[in-house]
Amino acid sequence: MPSIENANVILQSLQRAGIEVVASLPDAFLVHVIEGLEKRNEFLHLPVTREEEGIGICTGAYLGGKRCAMVMQNAGLLNASNALTTTALQIEIPMLLLVLYAGGRGDMSFPMLGQVTEGVLGALQIPYYIPETIDQISDLVTDAVVQTYNAKKPVAIVLHKSVL
Amino acid sequence: MLRSECLESIVDLFDDVPCFVSVSRTWTEWNDLRPSDGNFKVKTLGSGSSLGLGLAMALPHRKIAVLDGDGAVTMNVNGLLTIGRLRPSNLIHLVFDNKMYESSGALPTATTYNADLVGFAAASGIESARRVATVADFRSAVENAFKTDGPHFIVADVVTPGKATSHAYSRMDETEGKFLFIRFLEAIEGRKIYQDAIDVKLSIE
Numbered sequence: 001m002p003s004i005e006n007a008n009v010i011l012q013s014l015q016r017a018g019i020e021v022v023a024s025l026p027d028a029f030l031v032h033v034i035e036g037l038e039k040r041n042e043f044l045h046l047p048v049t050r051e052e053e054g055i056g057i058c059t060g061a062y063l064g065g066k067r068c069a070m071v072m073q074n075a076g077l078l079n080a081s082n083a084l085t086t087t088a089l090q091i092e093i094p095m096l097l098l099v100l101y102a103g104g105r106g107d108m109s110f111p112m113l114g115q116v117t118e119g120v121l122g123a124l125q126i127p128y129y130i131p132e133t134i135d136q137i138s139d140l141v142t143d144a145v146v147q148t149y150n151a152k153k154p155v156a157i158v159l160h161k162s163v164l
Numbered sequence: 165m166l167r168s169e170c171l172e173s174i175v176d177l178f179d180d181v182p183c184f185v186s187v188s189r190t191w192t193e194w195n196d197l198r199p200s201d202g203n204f205k206v207k208t209l210g211s212g213s214s215l216g217l218g219l220a221m222a223l224p225h226r227k228i229a230v231l232d233g234d235g236a237v238t239m240n241v242n243g244l245l246t247i248g249r250l251r252p253s254n255l256i257h258l259v260f261d262n263k264m265y266e267s268s269g270a271l272p273t274a275t276t277y278n279a280d281l282v283g284f285a286a287a288s289g290i291e292s293a294r295r296v297a298t299v300a301d302f303r304s305a306v307e308n309a310f311k312t313d314g315p316h317f318i319v320a321d322v323v324t325p326g327k328a329t330s331h332a333y334s335r336m337d338e339t340e341g342k343f344l345f346i347r348f349l350e351a352i353e354g355r356k357i358y359q360d361a362i363d364v365k366l367s368i369e
Contacts, residue, residue: 018367021221044221046250048214050242056211057246060184060218063204063346065357067364068218086208087215091342142368150361 002164006134007032010098013141015042019069019096021061022046023054027073027100029164034071051076055083058095067145069096074103074117074158075110084124084154092152096145097126099158107161121156128156134163165299167260167322168193171231173303177310178229180352182219182345184212185231188267190260194231201344202352205336210240213247213257220252223353227254227310234261234275235268241284244317248289253313258306262324270324285317293317 010033014022023046024034037045044066048054051072058068072080077099088095101107103114121128127147129140140157148155167190175197184204185191195203206212216230237244237259247255263276275281285293292314296302302320309316343358350357359367 016368018364021218046217046221046246048242049245050240052208052211053214053240053242053246056208056214056240056243057218057221059211060215060220061222062218063215063342063357064219064222064349065359066222067359083208083211087211090207091339093342146361146365146368149359149364 002029002032002161004032006164007036009134009137010141011036011040013138014069014096015040016138017096017142017145018067019145020044021058021066021068022071023048023057023068024071025049025051025054025073025076027102029100029159029161030071030073033098033164037071051080052083055080055088055095059087059093062093062095068094069098071098073100075113077117077156078113078120081120081124084126088154089124089126093154094148094152095154096141096148097154097156099128099156100164101130101158101160104158104160105162117158121158126154126156127151128158130158130160131163137163165297165302165320165322166325167262167320169299170260170302170320170322171197173299174306177306181227181229182223182349182352183229183231184215184219186212186233186236188233190231190233201348204345205338205341206236207338210236210238210243212236213240213243216255216257217243217247217250217252220255221250223349224252224254226352227256230255230257232257232259233266234259234263234281235265235273237281238274238279244285244288244290247315247317248285251289252315255315256306256309257315257317259317259319260322261319262322264324266324282317282319290315290317293319295319295321297321
C-alpha cells in the first residue's frame, strides 16, 4: 500500500523544484500525494474531473508565470493525449507529468493500459523517467523540471506502485 | 442576434483583458474587432475554460475572459464542474450558443436538442450563470461580470448568418502567439513572467 512517508518525499521534491500549481485526479496509490497537495500551503492544488482539463489548467497557469505539474494515473495520460498534443506540444508548454503506472511491473490491474503507456509517451515524444526506488525521486524531479523548460515540452515521471 | 453584434457591443470593455478565444469564426471576428496580443487562440476544442481557469488562479487580482462556443463547451463540460468547485471570482466565461459545430460543417450540437448549458453550469456550482437573448442584455451582463465577483457564465443565444464556413485561415503562428500573450501579460502586470530554463535551473538549489 502507498506510504505517507514516500508521498512526503514526492511533495518535498516538487516543492524543491519550485512547482507551484498542481492539477490532479486521484488514483488509490496517489491518495497521500494528493492529500498533501491539498494540505500544504506551498501548492495551489486544482483537482480536476478529467485529465485533459489539467493540461489546459497547467498551460493557463504557466502563461501566468507559474511552474506547473499534473498528477494522474496513466489512464489519465491517455485521456489527456489530445490536449498534450494540440496545446502543450504544439506551442511548447513546459509542465511536469507525474503518472501512476497502472498495469506496470508487478501490478495486475489494467494490463492493456500498462502495455501501451510507454508506447504512447514515445509516440508523443514526451521524455519520461521511471524511478526504481523512492531515493531517486528528488533528483529526478529536479532534473525533469529543468528539462521541461529546456526542451519546452512536457516531461513525465512514471511511478510504479512500488515506489509509492 | 448575431455573435458579431454581441462582440461589437462589448469590445470597449476589454482594454487590458486577457482573452482565451475558441478557434474558428469566433476567433476571426474577435481578433478583427480587437486586434491584441492579449487574445490567445484556443486550438484544443473545449479547453478554453481550463486555460482560463489556470490563468485566473495564477493572476487572481485580474479579470480573465473566455470566448467560447457551444460545441467547445459540450466537448469539455468537465471544465464547468471544476470551475464550479473552485469558483475563481475573476473568471468570465462567455458562450456563443449557435447550436451547431459551425466550423466543422454546421452539424447540430447537443444544445439543438435537450442540453441546457446554463442549467449545467448552475448545477455545477457556478451561481452566476445566465442566458441572454438580446444585444443590450448581453452587454449589460458582461458589464456586470466585470464589476462583480464571479465566476460568471453568460450564454448568448445567437444565430449564424448565411452559410457556415470552415476555412478561417489565420497566418498567426501559434507558438509566437503564446510568447506575445506572455509579453502582453508582462506589460499589464508590470513584471517579469516568462522563465527560461536557466531561470528555473538557478532557482533550484
